[in-house]
Structure formats: structure tokens, C-alpha cells
Amino acid sequence: MTPLPSNLLWVFENISPADQEKIITGWSQPRSIVSFRVNNLRSSRTEVIEELKKSALPYTVWAHWEDALYMEKEHEYALRGLEIYKTGKIYVQSLSSMIPVLCLDAQSGQKILDMTAAPGSKTTQIASMLGWKCSITALEKFGIRLEKLVHTIKLQGAEDCVEVIKIDATEIVSHYSKDEKGNKGAKMFDRILLDAPCSSDGRINLEDEKTYKWYSWEKSQSKSTIQYEMLEQARKMLTDNGRIVYSTCSISRRENEEVIQKFLKTHPEFHILPSPIAPDYTIEDNMNRWYPSPMMEGFFVGILEKG
Numbered sequence: 322m323t324p325l326p327s328n329l330l331w332v333f334e335n336i337s338p339a340d341q342e343k344i345i346t347g348w349s350q351p352r353s354i355v356s357f358r359v360n361n362l363r364s365s366r367t368e369v370i371e372e373l374k375k376s377a378l379p380y381t382v383w384a385h386w387e388d389a390l391y392m393e394k395e396h397e398y399a400l401r402g403l404e405i406y407k408t409g410k411i412y413v414q415s416l417s418s419m420i421p422v423l424c425l426d427a428q429s430g431q432k433i434l435d436m437t438a439a440p441g442s443k444t445t446q447i448a449s450m451l452g453w454k455c456s457i458t459a460l461e462k463f464g465i466r467l468e469k470l471v472h473t474i475k476l477q478g479a480e481d482c483v484e485v486i487k488i489d490a491t492e493i494v495s496h497y498s499k500d501e502k503g504n505k506g507a508k509m510f511d512r513i514l515l516d517a518p519c520s521s522d523g524r525i526n527l528e529d530e531k532t533y534k535w536y537s538w539e540k541s542q543s544k545s546t547i548q549y550e551m552l553e554q555a556r557k558m559l560t561d562n563g564r565i566v567y568s569t570c571s572i573s574r575r576e577n578e579e580v581i582q583k584f585l586k587t588h589p590e591f592h593i594l595p596s597p598i599a600p601d602y603t604i605e606d607n608m609n610r611w612y613p614s615p616m617m618e619g620f621f622v623g624i625l626e627k628g
């Protein structure tokens with residue numbers, strides 16, 4: 322095995338040697354599947370499965386969620402050529418990326434905030450699961466990313482239930498602190514998804530230098546600072562008994578467990594819930610990490626409940 326680039330050793334801070342091995346193995350194995358989900362706003366599982374059968378594309382339904390399907394990567398080109406893909410009846414999304422929304426336990430009638438939403442995979446997953454009557458606010462700071470978010474929402478047919486706002490997610494409290502009549506704290510959310518910007522070390526492919534050459538302790542540490550700031554903003558926007566799902570495609574403790582541990586120490590009114598989906602490995606206190614593998618990207622989810 323070629324030696325690991327030295328900058329990547331910073332990912333392993335406070336991670337056991339056995340788990341480091343798992344991560345290195347995952348970084349050495351490219352994903353071998355393409356996964357996608359049914360978009361219930363435009364179609365149904367029955368229609369999608371019929372179309373896949375007609376096209377003779379061999380698929381498997383994911384054991385954790387019946388709306389998620391996958392097939393060997395070699396079929397991706399054919400899948401993306403199908404009408405059901407082009408018309409937004411299905412949405413290509415990694416299995417790990419589907420997990421945070423499955424942990425959100427969002428219900429119709431709740432106010433839902435997706436704090437860092439582009440390109441909209443999870444915003445539209447929530448809409449697909451809840452239907453048109455749901456109420457989602459999707460935030461994004463950057464213009465080009467915002468365009469992608471709007472495009473995804475349109476293609477998936479979710480315009481009527483998603484409000485998109487161009488804003489820095491570290492400043493949402495001041496944005497919502499007054500409504501148009503000047504009332505304080507007018508908008509509170511029952512469910513908040515913070516799929517935070519991260520250093521994406523769960524997606525590293527050791528065969529492809531582009532995926533890791535920029536990585537450094539400083540970059541990861543600065544993400545960690547922003548992630549904590551965003552979590553604080555989420556806390557202030559949450560209703561009593563509300564839930565925040567914090568996720569990243571990082572596998573470092575710095576950007577995950579350590580952010581959440583600091584938060585819980587400062588805010589004992591929160592506790593952490595177990596994930597409804599069994600991870601490869603539960604590190605501690607119900608925080609869940611999925612290591613990269615041929616099926617999954619490396620991913621982290623922590624479910625925080627208030628009250």
C-alpha cells in the first residue's frame with residue numbers, strides 16, 4: 322500500500338488505530354454503486370420500479386428505507402438516460418446523504434429549517450417524504466449554489482412547499498429576530514437540519530489527489546469553528562422539544578463529536594438521541610459515524626433534542 326499523504330494524518334486525531342485502518346481501507350475503495358430515491362412529489366415507488374424493470378436495469382431496494390434504491394455503478398449512465406431521471410421522478414443521491422433526513426423525524430404541520438441547503442438533495446428528500454403541505458425554509462449563502470438549489474427544487478416539483486433564502490447561516494438569528502410587525506422571535510422551527518459545510522474527508526479517494534491535497538489541520542479547524550457557530554444559531558431558532566440533526570461528510574472527531582460535545586456541555590437542556598439507522602460504528606454517546614466503503618461515503622450524524 323502507498324504511504325498515506327502526511328496532511329491526512331490530521332484526520333486521525335483521537336481516532337483509534339483500528340478505526341484508522343477502516344478509514345484508509347474505505348479511502349482506497351471507490352464507490353461501486355449508484356443510489357437514488359423515488360421522488361413522491363412526481364411519481365411513486367410502483368411507477369419507478371416498473372420503469373426500471375422495463376429498462377432491464379437490475380436494482381436493489383435499500384434495507385434501511387424502501388424509497389431508496391441502488392445498482393452497480395456501471396449502470397449509472399443508462400439510469401441517467403431514463404425519462405424518470407430527466408423529469409425528476411427519481412433523484413440520484415448517495416445513501417449516506419439520505420440518512421440525516423431519516424433521522425429528522427419531520428412531520429407535516431411542523432416548521433422545518435434546512436440551514437445549508439444547496440444543492441437541495443436533503444431539502445427535496447424532506448418534501449418527497451412529507452408531500453406538498455409541508456413547510457420548509459432552505460438557506461444558502463453562495464449565489465451559484467443557490468441557483469443549483471432552486472433548480473433542484475423546481476425539477477423535483479417542490480416549489481410550493483420550500484421557501485429559499487440567500488443568507489449566511491451564521492446570521493439567521495438576527496434575520497428572524499423581528500417579523501414585519503417588529504415582533505421578536507417570530508419564526509421558530511420544530512426541526513432543523515444542519516448538514517454543515519465540512520472538509521469532506523469522508524469522500525477522499527486516495528487514487529485521486531484532487532480529493533485531498535488541500536486538506537490541512539487549519540482548514541478542518543476553521544470548519545469546526547463555523548460548524549459550532551451554526552449549531553448555536555440553530556439552537557436559538559428551535560422550538561421547545563424541537564430537534565436538530567447535525568451531519569457532515571467528514572469523519573474527523575474535530576468536525577463532529579467534538580463540536581457536539583462542546584455544545585452539550587454548554588447547553589445541558591439538550592440530549593442526544595440514538596440513530597434509527599444502525600451505523601457501522603457508534604463512537605460514543607449515540608453519535609453515529611459511517612466509514613467510507615464501496616456502498617457509502619464517510620458520514621457523521623448526531624441527533625440533538627431539546628427538552
Ligand SMILES: C[S@@+](CC[C@H](N)C(=O)[O-])C[C@H]1O[C@@H](n2cnc3c(N)ncnc32)[C@H](O)[C@@H]1O
Binds near residue numbers: 436441444463489517
Ligand atoms: C454539505 S453542503 C449541503 C448539502 C445539502 N444539504 C444537500 O444535501 O444537498 C453545505 C452547503 O453549505 C453552504 N454554506 C457554506 N457556508 C455557508 C454559510 N455561512 N451560510 C449558508 N450556507 C453556507 C455551501 O455553499 C454548501 O452548499
